[in-house]
Amino acid sequence: MKKVFISGGGTGGHFYPALSVAENLKEKGFNITYIGTTNGIESKKDFPADEKILYPMRAVRGKSIIGKIQGVFSLLSTTFKVYKQIKKEKPDFSICFGGYTSIPLGLASFLARVPLYIHEQNSIPSYSNKILSYFAKKVFITFELTSKYFNRKKTILTGMPLRKNIIERAKNYVYKPNQTKTVLVVGGSQGAKKLSDSTISLASEMKDIKFILIKGKWQVEVPNLENLTVYEYVDNMEDLYTSADVVISRSGSSSVNEILCFGKYAIFIPFPYAASNHQYYNVKWLKDLGLCELIEEKDLSKEVLKRALEDTFNKDLESLSKKIKEYAIFDSDEKIVENILNDFKND
Numbered sequence: 001m002k003k004v005f006i007s008g009g010g011t012g013g014h015f016y017p018a019l020s021v022a023e024n025l026k027e028k029g030f031n032i033t034y035i036g037t038t039n040g041i042e043s044k045k046d047f048p049a050d051e052k053i054l055y056p057m058r059a060v061r062g063k064s065i066i067g068k069i070q071g072v073f074s075l076l077s078t079t080f081k082v083y084k085q086i087k088k089e090k091p092d093f094s095i096c097f098g099g100y101t102s103i104p105l106g107l108a109s110f111l112a113r114v115p116l117y118i119h120e121q122n123s124i125p126s127y128s129n130k131i132l133s134y135f136a137k138k139v140f141i142t143f144e145l146t147s148k149y150f151n152r153k154k155t156i157l158t159g160m161p162l163r164k165n166i167i168e169r170a171k172n173y174v175y176k177p178n179q180t181k182t183v184l185v186v187g188g189s190q191g192a193k194k195l196s197d198s199t200i201s202l203a204s205e206m207k208d209i210k211f212i213l214i215k216g217k218w219q220v221e222v223p224n225l226e227n228l229t230v231y232e233y234v235d236n237m238e239d240l241y242t243s244a245d246v247v248i249s250r251s252g253s254s255s256v257n258e259i260l261c262f263g264k265y266a267i268f269i270p271f272p273y274a275a276s277n278h279q280y281y282n283v284k285w286l287k288d289l290g291l292c293e294l295i296e297e298k299d300l301s302k303e304v305l306k307r308a309l310e311d312t313f314n315k316d317l318e319s320l321s322k323k324i325k326e327y328a329i330f331d332s333d334e335k336i337v338e339n340i341l342n343d344f345k346n347d
C-alpha cells in the first residue's frame with residue numbers, strides 16, 4: 001500500500017494543509033500524485049509529489065447561466081481525465097482538502113472505487129466538501145462544531161495541519177508577559193487594509209505598547225513611530241508569535257490554530273466576506289468560552305480596538321494562555337495519516 005492521489009488548492013487555505021499531509025506521507029515512503037489546476041496557487045508552488053498534474057479548469061461560479069454551464073462541463077471533463085489517470089495508476093486511496101479543484105479527484109475516486117478521505121479546514125464546510133463527504137470514507141475536521149454538518153459516524157476531529165516549524169516551536173512554548181507590552185497584528189496571508197489602518201492610528205496614541213504589523217499586499221501609509229514595526233510578509237511567523245503578548249488577527253483557519261498552539265489571547269476580526277461567514281464561526285466558540293475577543297469588521301474603529309486592547313491587558317494573560325493552549329491540536333497531519341493507515345490495517 002504505497003500510492004496516493006492528493007488534491008487541495010486554488011488558494012493557500014486548501015493548498016498548505018495538503019502540503020503538510022503530503023510531506024508526512026512522503027516521509028513514510030508513499031508515492032504521491034498531486035491533482036490541481038493550472039490557475040491556482042499550486043501552479044506557482046512546489047509540492048512534494050512524484051507527479052504533479054495540473055488541469056485547466058473553470059469554477060462553477062458567477063451569475064451567468066452560460067458561465068455556469070461551462071463550469072459544470074469543465075468539472076465533468078476534468079473528472080473524466082482524473083478517472084483515466086486513477087485507472088492507470090491505481091492509487092490505494094485519495095485525499096482531498098477542499099476547494100472546487102478537489103471535486104474531480106473526489107468524484108473520480110468514488111467512480112473508480114478508490115477509498116476517499118477529505119479534510120475540512122473551516123467551521124462551516126465548503127460546498128465542495130459537503131458534496132464529497134457523501135462519497136468519502138472519513139471526513140477529517142478542524143473544529144469540533146463542524147461535525148454537525150457531516151455524517152457523524154465518519155467524522156473525526158484531527159485539527160488543522162500546520163507548518164512543522166510552527167508546531168515544533170509552539171509545543172514547548174510557555175507564555176511569559178513581556179516588559180514592554182507587545183501586540184502582533186496579522187490579516188491572514190493577504191493582509192487586511194482596515195486592520196492595518198486602525199493599528200497605525202492606534203500606535204500613535206498607545207505609545208507604551210509595541211506594535212508589530214504585517215500589512216500584506218495593501219498600500220498603507222506608515223508613519224515613523226518608534227513603537228511600530230511594519231512588515232509586508234514574514235516567513236518566520238513563529239518568532240513573531242512568541243514575541244507577542246496579544247495577537248490581533250483575521251480568523252482564517254491556520255491563523256486561529258496557530259494562535260491556539262502558542263496559547264495567545266487574541267482579538268479576532270473575521271473577514272466578513274468569507275463563505276458562509278466561516279471566519280466568524282471559526283472563533284465564535286472560543287469567544288463563548290471567554291478565551292478571545294471578537295470584533296465584527298462593521299464595528300471596527302480605532303476607539304473600539306483601543307478599548308478591546310485596554311480590556312485585554314487588564315486580564316491575567318498568563319493563566320488565560322494555559323487555558324487557550326488546551327484547545328490546540330498538535331500534529332494534525334500525523335493524526336490524519338494514522339487514521340487512514342489504520343483503516344487499511346483493519347481491512
Ligand SMILES: CC(=O)N[C@H]1[C@@H](OP(=O)(O)OP(=O)(O)OC[C@H]2O[C@@H](n3ccc(=O)[nH]c3=O)[C@H](O)[C@@H]2O)O[C@H](CO)[C@@H](O)[C@@H]1O
Nearest residue numbers: 012013121188189190214233234237252253254255271274
Ligand atoms: C479571505 C479568506 O477567505 N481566507 C481563507 C483562507 O485564509 P488565509 O490563507 O488568508 O488565512 P489563514 O489564516 O488560514 O492562513 C494564513 C497563513 O499565513 C501565514 N502568514 C501570514 C502572514 C505572514 O506574513 N506570514 C505568514 O506565514 C500565517 O502564519 C497562516 O499560516 O483559507 C482559510 C482556510 O481554508 C480560511 O479559513 C480563510 O477564511
